[in-house]
Amino acid sequence: MxxxxxxxxxxxxxxxxxxxxxxxxxxxxxxxxxxxxxxxxxxxxxxxxxxxxxxxxxxxxxxxxxxxxxxxxxxxxxxxxxxxxxxxxxxxxxxxxxxxxxxxxxxxxxxxxxxxxxxxxxxxxxxxxxxxxxxxxxxxxxxxxxxxxxxxxxxxxxxxxxxxxxxxxxxxxxxxxxxxxxxxxxxxxxxxxxxxxxxxxxxxxxxxxxxxxxxxxxxxxxxxxxxxxxxxxxxxxxxxxxxxxxxxxxxxxxxxxxxxxxxYEGPSPADLEDAACTECGTNVWRTRRGPYVAEYDTGAICGYCSYECYFSHRHRNNLEEIAGDQSVYLPPA
Known part of the structure; x- marks a missing residue:
């Protein structure tokens, strides 16, 4: 010093x-x-x-x-x-x-x-x-x-x-x-x-x-x-x-x-504009549990028929939610 x-x-x-x-x-x-x-x-x-x-x-x-x-x-x-x-x-x-x-x-x-x-x-x-x-x-x-x-x-x-x-x-x-x-x-x-x-x-x-x-x-x-x-x-x-x-x-x-x-308030099924699963095309409203929903930092809101479709689509496209887990809606079991 x-x-x-x-x-x-x-x-x-x-x-x-x-x-x-x-x-x-x-x-x-x-x-x-x-x-x-x-x-x-x-x-x-x-x-x-x-x-x-x-x-x-x-x-x-x-x-x-x-x-x-x-x-x-x-x-x-x-x-x-x-x-x-x-x-x-x-x-x-x-x-x-x-x-x-x-x-x-x-x-x-x-x-x-x-x-x-x-x-x-x-x-x-x-x-x-x-x-x-x-x-x-x-x-x-x-x-x-x-x-x-x-x-x-x-x-x-x-x-x-x-x-x-x-x-x-x-x-x-x-x-x-x-x-x-x-x-x-x-x-x-x-x-x-x-x-x-x-x-x-x-x-x-x-x-x-x-x-x-x-x-x-x-x-x-x-x-x-x-x-x-x-x-x-x-x-x-x-x-x-x-x-x-x-x-x-x-x-x-x-x-x-x-x-x-x-x-931040995360997405809900009411925010979906399309009934088709983003990953596989299945109608998300006709599944046993109902839609899974994610809001990504791109601004996209995607609906899925299952957690597997959510996980697959997210990782294959290298997507990230805007606010982590808060940005994912999981339907009741």
Missing amino acids: SLGLSPDSSTASDIAVARQADHVAFLHRAPFVADSLALGFLPGFREDCGYQTDQYLNLEIPVGMLDNDFRDPDLERFVDRFFEYEPRVGVIGDVDEIDDVDAHVAAAREIQASYPEAELIVVPKSRAVIDAIPENLVLGYSRGYADRLAHDFSDPADWRGRRVHILGGSPPKQLDAIRQLTRPTLTDEPPADIVGVDWNGLHRGAQFGEFWTADGWDDSGRDADHVTVRKTVRHSLARVREFWRAHGIWPETTPQDEGLNVE
């Missing part, structure tokens, strides 16, 4: 506390965000996207984080969206000029009046804007694919003593930024307080059969018949979680610990 610090020094302890995030967010659509919530991530989406759950029967995924549409920003629209979805974390917008700070702060104040516990993030895009943002708002540190990244216009010292959310960038890049913002200094400056991180790049690799590892993308499962994009994203999420745990960034508590859960 630099500067002669011992592992049990108070300075080292303060830095460890500053580096541990309150949340690690994953912004995407269903079913990927549902899987991320189950793994301990904070789910969310960009205001112009949504979870795209219309294809499912009764699936409600809580909005933990709401990002703004940075390509078409509109503060009034974002405030309306915040009140509609009631997230725990909100990225209000990017601020390029000092003259734009007041409008973003006013939007934050409007939200805070109704949601005082919400973490609201404002993203400075110039050195002068950093100091102009009130200290009770979180600073967004751009590390992803934004037009202007934080290190392009500022030094780590500019962010010290502030609450910071790292926006985008792969985990190693985010970790490098966290270390720069929190490492001990000769002048004993306080570290930045890392509130959260988010990165949504896992799906791009998964589309090509690649999952994320700390050593880079791994395509060892690319040609396996049983590997799907969803399974690959889920595997990558688990790897990301382990990465953050190993470096002391993963939060002490998860959104589920705090009551954030998926609400």
Whole structure:
């Protein structure tokens, strides 16, 4: 450890506390965000996207984080969206000029009046804007694919003593930024307080059969018949979680610990639109027990005349239910 610090020094302890995030967010659509919530991530989406759950029967995924549409920003629209979805974390917008700070702060104040516990993030895009943002708002540190990244216009010292959310960038890049913002200094400056991180790049690799590892993308499962994009994203999420745990960034508590859960009601025979068994064509209503029903993450609802037909069709087509066993209706014996 630099500067002669011992592992049990108070300075080292303060830095460890500053580096541990309150949340690690994953912004995407269903079913990927549902899987991320189950793994301990904070789910969310960009205001112009949504979870795209219309294809499912009764699936409600809580909005933990709401990002703004940075390509078409509109503060009034974002405030309306915040009140509609009631997230725990909100990225209000990017601020390029000092003259734009007041409008973003006013939007934050409007939200805070109704949601005082919400973490609201404002993203400075110039050195002068950093100091102009009130200290009770979180600073967004751009590390992803934004037009202007934080290190392009500022030094780590500019962010010290502030609450910071790292926006985008792969985990190693985010970790490098966290270390720069929190490492001990000769002048004993306080570290930045890392509130959260988010990165949504896992799906791009998964589309090509690649999952994320700390050593880079791994395509060892690319040609396996049983590997799907969803399974690959889920595997990558688990790897990301382990990465953050190993470096002391993963939060002490998860959104589920705090009551954030998926609400889902599984299918029933009444949801079937076809009497024919999806596997063998038998009339499912003329069997002794009645239909077996499954809702898959493709949005398809399939009826079967027997468990054997359900099992065979599911595995031959490498299907996965939207919410595990909850997505399967078994008729009474």
